Amino acid sequence: MNPRPESHWTEDDFIQSFYGLKAEDEHVRSCTDCASRVQKMAAVHAEVVRPPEVPPELLAEQRRRIHQRMELISRGWHPLRWAGALAAMAALVFVLLLHRSNPPGPLNDPFFTEVSAMDQNPAPRAIQPIEALVGDDNPE
Ligand SMILES: [Zn+2]
Numbered sequence: 001m002n003p004r005p006e007s008h009w010t011e012d013d014f015i016q017s018f019y020g021l022k023a024e025d026e027h028v029r030s031c032t033d034c035a036s037r038v039q040k041m042a043a044v045h046a047e048v049v050r051p052p053e054v055p056p057e058l059l060a061e062q063r064r065r066i067h068q069r070m071e072l073i074s075r076g077w078h079p080l081r082w083a084g085a086l087a088a089m090a091a092l093v094f095v096l097l098l099h100r101s102n103p104p105g106p107l108n109d110p111f112f113t114e115v116s117a118m119d120q121n122p123a124p125r126a127i128q129p130i131e132a133l134v135g136d137d138n139p140e
Contacts, residue, residue: 008027
């Protein structure tokens with residue numbers, strides 16, 4: 001072998017080869033350094049993507065536990081399961097009954113009177129705050 005240092009593969013060449021974008025050329029076939037690096041990268045890649053070994057006993061135990069949980073869920077009836085829904089329903093009925101028992105009161109609250117007066121004021125709405133600031137507080 002006669003290695004030619006001036007034509008060794010660059011990092012980009014190795015990366016492109018790793019992702020299948022560059023085919024092995026004559027240099028890689030003849031250069032032991034580059035060929036060993038390509039083989040090392042391929043070996044690391046193969047080790048990384050190798051699926052883990054799972055013993056069949058572990059899978060069987062996992063399957064058994066899943067079936068046990070499914071059986072517990074299907075036959076488990078708990079009296080508190082509907083407690084939240086019943087409490088919400090009772091609260092809703094209580095609020096509706098309370099709302100119906102209160103007759104609508106007269107709208108003589110000062111707040112509503114003021115809002116009604118502002119709504120019926122012929123002045124443009126934009127100057128109403130200014131009028132409120134400079135206006136008389138004691139109309140006579
Ligand atoms: Zn080389």
